[in-house]
Each structure stands twice: as structure tokens, then as C-alpha cells.
Amino acid sequence: MSLWEYANPKKFMQVSARVLPVVIGLAAVSLCVGLIWGFFLTPDDFRQGSTVKIIFIHVPTAMMAINAWVMMLVASLIWLVRRHHVSALAARAAAPVGLTFTAIALVTGALWGQPMWGTWWAWDPRLTAFLILALFYLGYIALWQAVDDPDTAADLTAVLCMVGSVFAVLSRYAVKFWNQGLHQDSTILKVGEADPIAPAYYVPLVVCIVGFVLLFVALVLLRTRTEIRARRLSALLARERLA
Amino acid sequence: MMPDLGRYAVAVLSSYGATLALLAGLVALTLWQGRRVKRQLAEVEARQGQSQGKHDG
Numbered sequence: 001m002s003l004w005e006y007a008n009p010k011k012f013m014q015v016s017a018r019v020l021p022v023v024i025g026l027a028a029v030s031l032c033v034g035l036i037w038g039f040f041l042t043p044d045d046f047r048q049g050s051t052v053k054i055i056f057i058h059v060p061t062a063m064m065a066i067n068a069w070v071m072m073l074v075a076s077l078i079w080l081v082r083r084h085h086v087s088a089l090a091a092r093a094a095a096p097v098g099l100t101f102t103a104i105a106l107v108t109g110a111l112w113g114q115p116m117w118g119t120w121w122a123w124d125p126r127l128t129a130f131l132i133l134a135l136f137y138l139g140y141i142a143l144w145q146a147v148d149d150p151d152t153a154a155d156l157t158a159v160l161c162m163v164g165s166v167f168a169v170l171s172r173y174a175v176k177f178w179n180q181g182l183h184q185d186s187t188i189l190k191v192g193e194a195d196p197i198a199p200a201y202y203v204p205l206v207v208c209i210v211g212f213v214l215l216f217v218a219l220v221l222l223r224t225r226t227e228i229r230a231r232r233l234s235a236l237l238a239r240e241r242l243a
Numbered sequence: 244m245m246p247d248l249g250r251y252a253v254a255v256l257s258s259y260g261a262t263l264a265l266l267a268g269l270v271a272l273t274l275w276q277g278r279r280v281k282r283q284l285a286e287v288e289a290r291q292g293q294s295q296g297k298h299d300g
Contacts, residue, residue: 039259040246050248054258061262100269107265108258115254215266219273226277233284236291 007084009228016221023221027214034208042200054112056205060212062105062130068098068216069133069161069168072140076158086224088154089231091161092144093223097216099137106134126183129170136164150231 005011038056045052075091078084109127110120121127140160147153197205248255 035259040244044249049251050246050255051251053248053255057258057262096272097269100265104262104265107261111254111258111261115251219269222273222277226273226280229277229280229284233280233287236284236287240287240291 004082004084007078007082007086009086009232012086013225013228016225020218020221023214023218027211027218030207030214031211034204034211037204038201038208042204045201048116051112051115052201054108055201056208058105058108058112059205060209061101061108063209064212064216065098065102065105065130065133066168066172067213068094068101069136069164071220072098072161073165073168076154076161079154080158085154085231086228088150088158089227090220090224091157092154093227094216094220095137095141095144097219097223099134099141101212101216102130102134102137106130124183126171129167132167133164133171136160136167140164150234 006015035056039053042053044050072091072094075087075094078087079091113122114120140157143157143160144153147156196202
């Protein structure tokens with residue numbers, strides 16, 4: 001069975017209807033376990049105090065903000081190369097979810113930064129790249145709504161997505177590219193190295209990351225189903241007008 | 244059994260509160276849009292005499 005069968009809207013609707021309840025259930029369980037564990041059952045950090053509890057939402061949402069854009073890029077490339085409508089609609093469906101995760105990461109980052117860095121915001125390479133990514137999300141959503149013809153909108157937003165990918169990559173690797181600024185490099189990938197994150201935080205953080213990934217998948221599936229129905233609705237209304 | 248958040252209580256609680264509010268808004272918007280489009284599609288399909296939920300799984 002080919003992967004491209006799922007690009008058929010009818011097949012996608014059938015498969016997603018079966019998969020969605022499982023994904024929603026797993027997302028709810030892992031988010032509840034991870035967030036309750038992180039908030040109630042982890043100790044204060046010797047340096048950061050109780051603000052370390054913000055890591056359980058800040059890190060997964062920041063990761064997913066970038067990964068959502070990467071998913072949109074892949075879907076956009078599939079649209080440009082193979083012209084599968086479901087992939088363009090999936091990219092469109094993912095944008096508001098990615099924007100929300102980006103907003104959460106920015107807000108929680110500011111709330112964490114104020115007591116730790118003494119400032120809500122700094123024009124640090126990573127923070128600046130992340131803010132520009134948020135603006136790209138807004139532009140992407142606006143462009144979809146501004147263009148009437150859906151295929152033209154899909155083409156234009158796919159190109160915008162490719163341009164914005166520069167900032168998605170920069171927001172992840174800016175700390176490595178420019179070794180300056182307030183934001184630290186990733187800690188969760190340092191397991192086994194000299195200064196790893198303590199297991200007391202690492203395990204619930206991984207559970208939270210899994211939860212946010214599943215939440216993203218569930219929301220994108222739900223929203224893609226809505227986009228497919230909306231596309232069919234537009235086609236039927238257009239046929240009605242011509243009749 | 245609320246943990247003692249000390250002097251950072253406002254920062255931590257605001258972070259969790261803002262996150263839950265934004266996620267709740269996103270989920271509510273997603274469900275509302277989904278139901279509205281599904282209802283509109285069903286109405287138009289019924290009007291045009293086509294089988295309902297042709298694309299539904």
C-alpha cells in the first residue's frame with residue numbers, strides 16, 4: 001500500500017476518524033501525567049528555585065513551534081511537487097497550532113526570563129529568530145485568507161513557508177551559530193555529557209514533550225478534517241451558484 | 244497540596260495559567276470551526292440531494 005493513498009481526501013477522512021480517538025486519549029493522558037508530575041512532584045532547582053517548573057511547558061512548546069513549521073514545510077513541498085490537496089490543507093491546518101505554541105513559548109520565556117535574567121526580553125539571536133518565526137506564522141495565516149483561489153493560496157504560502165524555514169532553523173541553532181546572548185543551548189540533549197539535566201526533571205519533561213507532540217498531531221488531524229470539509233463545501237456552493 | 248513556589252509564584256502560576264488559557268482557546272476554536280463546517284456541509288449536501296457525509300469516515 002502506497003503512502004500516497006492517504007493523500008486521497010476520502011481515505012484520509014476514514015483513517016483519521018479511526019486514529020483520532022487514540023491520539024486524543026494518549027495526548028490527554030501524557031499531558032496530564034507530565035504536567036502534574038512536573039508542577040507538583042519535582043523539587044526546586046538550587047539556582048532557579050521554583051521557576052524551573054516552567055521548563056515543562058516552555059521547552060515542549062518551543063520545540064513544537066519549530067517542528068510545526070518543519071511539518072508545514074514538508075507538506076508544502078509535497079503540494080508543490082505532487083499537487084496533493086490534503087498536504088496543502090494539512091499545512092494550513094497546522095499554522096494556527098504552531099502559532100499558539102510559539103505564543104506560549106514566547107510568553108513563558110518572558111515570564112521565566114524576568115526573574116532569572118532580570119529582563120522580560122532581550123534581542124538575543126535565538127529570541128529574535130523565534131519572534132520572527134512568530135511573525136512568519138501570522139503572515140502565513142494572513143496569506144491563506146487573503147487569496148481567494150485556494151490553489152494559488154497554497155502555492156504562495158508554500159513559498160512563504162520555505163522562506164520562513166530559515167528562521168525556524170535559526171531559532172533552533174542560533175545559540176550554536178552565534179555563541180552570544182542570554183538564552184542557553186539545549187539541555188535535554190546533553191544526557192550523558194558533563195552537565196546534563198537532572199533525571200528528576202528529565203523524565204517528566206520527556207513525558208510532557210510526548211504529550212505536546214500528540215496534542216499537535218490531534219489538533220492538526222482535526223483541523224485538516226475541517227479544511228477538507230470546507231473545501232468540499234466551497235465546491236458544492238460554487239456548483240450551486242452555477243446551476 | 245499546592246507546592247510552595249516561594250517568591251516566584253507569580254511567574255510560575257502565570258506561565259501555567261497563560262498556557263492553559265491559550266490551549267483551551269485553540270481547542271475550543273478548533274472544535275467550534277469543525278462543527279460549524281460539518282453542519283454547513285450536511286445542509287448543502289442535503290439540499291443538493293447528495294449522500295450525507297460522503298467524505299466522512
